[in-house]
Amino acid sequence: MRIAEAGFSLLEMLIALAVGAILMVSVGRFLPLLLEQNLRLQQRVQLQQELQQLSHTLQKALQRAGYCRGQCSGPALTLAAGGSCVLLRWDENSNGRWEDVGSSDSDFYGYRLRSGQLEMQRAVDSCNGNGWERLTDPAFLTIEHFNVVRQGTRLVLHLTGRAGAQSLQVEHWVEGRNL
Template identity: 75%
Template sequence: MRIAERGFSLLEMLLAMAIGAVLMLSVGRFLPLLLAQNLQLQQRVQLQQELQQIAGTLEKALRRAGYCHGQCAGPALTLVAGGSCVLLRWDENSNGRWEGVGHSESDLYGYRLRSGQLEMQRGVDECNSSGWERLTDPAFLVIDSFSVERSHTRLQLQLAGHVGTQDVALVRWIEGLNL
């Protein structure tokens, strides 16, 4: 006994191809949307990571503010321009004093927001000087706001930035043990 082998008919093949074409067109319409959403998500994650890294650097500096292994004179923390410029002092080499401006091992540090970028400088005691270094890449990230507010020994760090259409804001509370 032989079983008759039979393939698809022309009509069945045309119908299958039509259904496949409709499916491919519908998938093709959603692919650019899916790719755009993927790009936005990647930008948001990268922005979040960048801001968290910057906030971690600032948090570490703010925790150090006021440390002195002896008798240090002067303010440990100065907030200028509504907290968008922060001047700090800590005894980095534990020699019992805060080295001033112009010293090769100065214990004065500054962080400021300028033109959408966060900047840092060592050996500075005012916010309007030149020579500050950017902590952020202007080709990728714009910092919208940076501020530090003080309540006794507690500090509130606020940092917000954007990349394209993605916005992220961070708030961190820091205990300044040496303030």
């Protein structure tokens, strides 16, 4: 009695290899596209997080502007350069006065857009000069637009940022409680 041997013929193996090769070529074409889309999505999410963090920092500063637990004189908020530079004062240590620019406890703060970067400085009463600190990473993020518009005690904050090919705009309304 002879037992039939089970297995694939040479022709069946060649067909299976051809089908497998076609599938591998198809997958090879779509993999770079998937990786590129994944990179774009990661950039967009990181851009959104960066702009939200910057926006939150600016909103807190704008809400604090004008706070004083005593007799403070001078403007609490100054918008310069078409709103792309914001100078603020608030009584951070609650001692009843705004410490001047020359003091180590100065209550003067500034935020400005310069060369595609958002910058901040404490103890500043002008949008010019050196010593400003970047709040953004120029290797990843470029701020294309920063603007604050005052409408009474309401402030409108506009931020537009770019990371690679991704661009995102954020707008927030802030109530200046102490203005």
